[in-house]
Amino acid sequence: MLSALLLLLCSSLGSVRASTSTTVGSDLWMLLHNDLDWPTTSEHDTTILISARSHADALASCAKIGEDLTPTNGTFFKSDIQDTLAYLSFQSDASRTQRYWVGGSSTHNNGLCPVVSTSGISTAACTENLPAFCANSAPNRVSNQTDLSEKWRVTVQSEDLSITGTRDHISFRFLGIPYANEPARWTYSSVYTGPPNISALTFGDRCAQVGAGAGADENCLFLNIFTPFLPVASTPSSALKPVMFWIHGGAFTGGEGSDAVYDGGSLVSRGDVVVVTINYRLGALGFLALDDGVTNGNFGLADQITALNWVHEHIASFGGDPSRVTIFGQSAGAGSVRALLGSPPAIGLFAGAIAQSNLAGFAFASTYSEYFTIEQEVAVAAGAFIDEVGCGSGETLECLRALPWQTLQNAPDAPKFLVVDGKFLVRDRLSVDGQGPAASNAHVIFGWMADDGVDFAGSFPGSGTTQAASIEGIPIAANLTTLVLNSDLFPRPSTGNDTLDIFNVTGRVATDGEFLCLDQATAHSSVLHNVFKSMWTYQFDRSYGGFEPIPGICDPPATPTHPFGDPSLPYFQCHSGELNFMFGNLGQASLPFRDEHDLPFSQVTVDVWASFARTFNPNPSPAFLAARGFAGTAAALAQWGLWQDARSTEAPVRVLDWPSRGSAWMEGNQCDLLGFPLNFYEN
Template sequence: MAVLGVALAYLGFIGTARSVPSLSSIGSDLTLLYNNDLDRPNAPQHKSAIMLTSRNVLAAEEACTTLGETLLPINTTFFATDLPSTLEYQVFQGVVPSTQEFWVASKGLECQVVNTQGHVSTSSCLRELPALCSQNAGFMAGPETATSLTVHAQNLEITGFRDQLSFKFIGIPYADQPARWTYSTPYTGPTTINATSFGPSCVQTGTTGTSEECLFLNIWTPFIPENVATTPKPKLKAVIFWIHGGAFTGGSGADPTFDGGNFASRGDVVLVTINYRLSTLGFLALNDGVTNGNFGFADQIQALEWVQQYISAFGGDPERITIYGQSAGAASVRALMASPKAIGKFAAAIPSSNLGGDNYAMTYSLYYTIPQEVSVAVDPILQETGCNNATDTLACLKAIDGNTLVNLPDVARYLVVDGTFLTSTGLPLNGSGPIANVHTLMGFMRDDGAAFIGYPTNDNVTDGLLGAFIPLSVEDNPLFPLPTGSNATLDIFNLTSRANTDIEFRCVDQATAISAVKHNLLKSVWFYEFNRSYQTSPGFDPNFPVCDAPVDAEHPFGDPTKEYFKCHSGDLFYTFGNLPTQTLPYRDADDLPFMQVTLDSWASFARTFNPNPDPAFLKARGFSGTAALIAKQSPWEPVTHANVNDKPLRVLQVPSFMDVFSEAEQCEFMGLPLESLFG
């Protein structure tokens, strides 16, 4: 105890000026412990802590002080509720034994420890034990000197910060700034990087503060190793590499919908989001043999390579990267699965709401040749810019402001067969070309196509079909019966939405799973259909209010148990765990548990390549809500040869269940047969 007194006296002399600590100055791995139930309104009531590797109590005090914290003060409530599950999870992972004790704040000159059940006792001060530091950064807190941290990632020194949920490193440049319409190359800029604020989004329409210097990525992580070289492989976390959607013309890795704190904290994964060049600045292709397009797609691969090289310094396992994207992000995932430049650089894929088939959706899964893009998009761009008569077309376009280019009536937004990044016109699901043999989780919203057509302007069925670009043969067709409700325009919208979801999502995505299993192309395939949704309003709520749960006296924000359209992007709040927002509260008692089980399923897939959370994992984490919900429903089964014609599809709702691939006859009628579309 006298030794502790000397240590405390020494620590009292540490100056008030504080430099940003690094893992080497702390001398420890850092694990952020937080019992995350995803209930954001109550998040400030919970506390978190930082776990350090074994050391004596003097070194523990010093390391906590270096972090701007103290040894964890005794808090009876916290030690009885939140702390035990976070420590039990360390036991579950094999990081510590069940009998482990941890240094916490001393009582006078008496050293104190806490065990994995949260019980506090006094102990000899001469032992070496893992330590628990306080963690005073608040929920969704911004960067402060007191909560900053520098990570040494090979030649880079990257300073980020922490909040209540995770360590955050945002606005990291992953490539040198490329000249317009050249491919990005690895980052070689200053090696000291301030990663405490998002970099600008790529130039796009309808958004201010954008830039052509926009190739940044963002990292959320629950764990940072002191020394990657000596860190056991099992301690590294699975990585989710998120690619935003937005029609290849908009979007950003900084969108708060995709904030990775909850994914990292509750899912125990490292979450990465990226920017990539968009619109004509990212996808222009010319018939000049040099400007071959896919610049934004190549940016995604460049970011993926950065993650492969550096993510272990942030606690991520480069051999367990899951690429995940929605809408145009899903199209990107699908293209990465076909790209010779990307195959082998990820272990799993989640293409959510991938477009394909016909109409607007066709080019997301069936790629133009360069001459086709020139005809469809570039020739009109040249007309609109006056560059059609220029002796040097490329030089003429380079002289035009980027914001002008992305706001033209026509833009280049297409993936193309360039011969390098994409060598086939689509994902070769008949085994005729390269394809990433990875674990795959895929699916769509029940009414994904409702977002891509307009609402009928009158009660004429023919007009409704023409306005939605649906074949007139759908009218009076027993495969597509017209509902007979009290609202004629809503009846027509039900018809056109169903048909368009088949044409642009359901048929192609189900056929993809069937063909992949038929030809044994993927390590596993898991398929879903969301039958519960919450639109990202006001960001994206098409044909308002049909995509929103109907309001009644008992449900002023909507009743999700009643019928409404489950529309495009309505899954994102659930998978990222980011409800409620300031304007979007919980609508009923199931929004929170459904969000919990959805995030837990997605994170389970990233960690284990199986979306069924391990009951032992749930018990160790204290995730009783998810455990109770999955106990009421059958397991999620993968798509296999044995069940592909039975019930291979998971309907995600409360409770979830297995069902058949739907609309087979309708897909056949539309020329998109499930069994033979891809051979």
């Protein structure tokens, strides 16, 4: 409840003095040439563009956000001005010869004031009406270290809500916004209608979850907005930015949208998009279903839809285009994306979707893509759960509501499964066969890590572990283990490290059987039946860290020349290993660049993800890259060729690495052997 109290105590803070686009009388567009080289980010000055006015009025307007006009002796004019001017011309109606007010006195003996254009710095009559570059002196900070000084605060008015956030060096940040009224246990959430003055300076509590201590609570339905653009009411919708709506993973039992890995600032400032990250109810509080006709489950999934509805209602006030929302998520977040693609209440709330490492296939992996009926969920989990927490007799729901959330969430069989409830999910799988509800107007990407299943393959083999026991630990049936061992499709390496050689086979079987095969089959069937407007697939062959329950297997070996690991040497590309690349947050103290390719690969990845959000095509246009000055990405993509969509007969899968390449459908014979062929969803 701490975050709720802070929200009430702070609701009026900053709302009086904080700047707004309305008080400035202009859109506020933060512009930074972000090359994602975190150690040098602060060396690139940020500017905030405001609309046309006289030089004196420009000075006064910049002062309203606590700034002066951008000085001409800063790094902005040494390295980034031409790229900024080119992008403004590309992105708006600005002429290539457009002039902008920059730092200087409002009174000159000759009545001239400094301006900048593609021709360089010159002067114009101080009375002319020209757009202006205000400075942005807010400091550079990593996630969770936001400078809360009043000077950086900014307020957005959206309908009856007044929301005060802040800015840093790379984006405007609105953290811990309640998107829903706090729901009673096992009731569905509704869009927030509480007190209108909201302090959005710090993250809200994460949702109650397994093993959580301080900072977790049942009152947790918050979202965070990172944006480069704050419009005025008269701003045309064509100026609004694409929205990327992030759904975190964590097995439906853990995680939070405020995780530092998901900080949206870098993706926002380089991609010129709006990023939203959310919390949603987890574990038993989010997914309990009972056969009582009332408790129908999917409360966490419904929270995601509530958050999407809040975004549709309010995101334009934060510079986002509600008609260009892309949902994207990883692991359980990808399972959520998959579910939302077939959820009738969600269809129409997004135009793009990216599912990163959607589980499907063996054992528990199947539950992310094949949904239980409520009766099956009770048999598999809820029945045992009720007994474990001591509510097996009497009024079950009344008993459960009286228990501490810690008791519920930490029970061994706490439910965590999506179910067919008849409203949010009406079929036991996503209808990529054309036989049920699907978001037919959406553009979609499905992808996986090269070794996604390694950390889901059971315990790392010991010295006496046989290959059969290792494979069965996934777990798969004994007869399937025999087929795998008698086949030459999963050959065992011979490196001299017997334990690791055994695990290499197990990891590959787990990756195919829990990720690759059925994600490919999903894409293939959706293309065959024209389910979505477009479909793209990828495999990530380069990773950084990731989910690592088996310590030490997800990092490349360190060498004298590569003390943080050499990615050119063999290592497992593990689950979650793409996240630091696609959020662009490498280079910080705890995330050092390992070699000369980590930084440019992250640049390419951010540019590709943002391109999909803008155009629903992961191939950034050469004109956009040129206007932004992203020469490195442009050169790499020109050399590697286009990412072809899943309709391609030659290269339906994009292998994301340095360099990237196209590939045919992967592991076909292996998927057939495991029982997950390419046509799995076609009948």
